[in-house]
Amino acid sequence: MHEVRIDPTLSTAGRYAEMARSLESLLEGESDALANLSNAAALLAQSLDRVNWCGFYLLRGGELVLGPFQGKPACVRIPLGQGVCGTAAARRETLVVPDVNRFPGHIACDAASRSEIVVPILENGVLRGVLDVDAPEPARFDDEDRAGLERYVEVLVPRIDWRRA
């Protein structure tokens, strides 16, 4: 059993540091893509407050396909360049969207989502997918969330056998 205990009195940066450490220990000795992405999504859902969806889209055959996640059932395929996920993937840069209704082409999977952050997953310069986190309130994510989630993806990338993802 792996108990997740993120101290709620910590600062945002402190909480993300604990999450990165928890992820390291959760994935230790395992490289199976499905198992590790599933646990990484579950750890995020347990650790982040004010979030209604978190998970992964994986690059398959030139488009993003839904991977392990926590939240309501979501759209399965997102072409590169479309929606927040496809745009972050195509640009290979993190997108922080304070109001999804103002993002042209935003793809609504959960009507409750009001703000969103998408971090591209790059392994040695090769695009593997994205991490997507949605919140039911506007402007939920700031630069500390960007730094924390980019770090989370950095911890994840070398611990997954992407050729079998």
Ligand code: SME
């Ligand atoms: N809103 C995303 C689609 C994925 S869901 O939020 C889970 C987008 O615009 O790409």
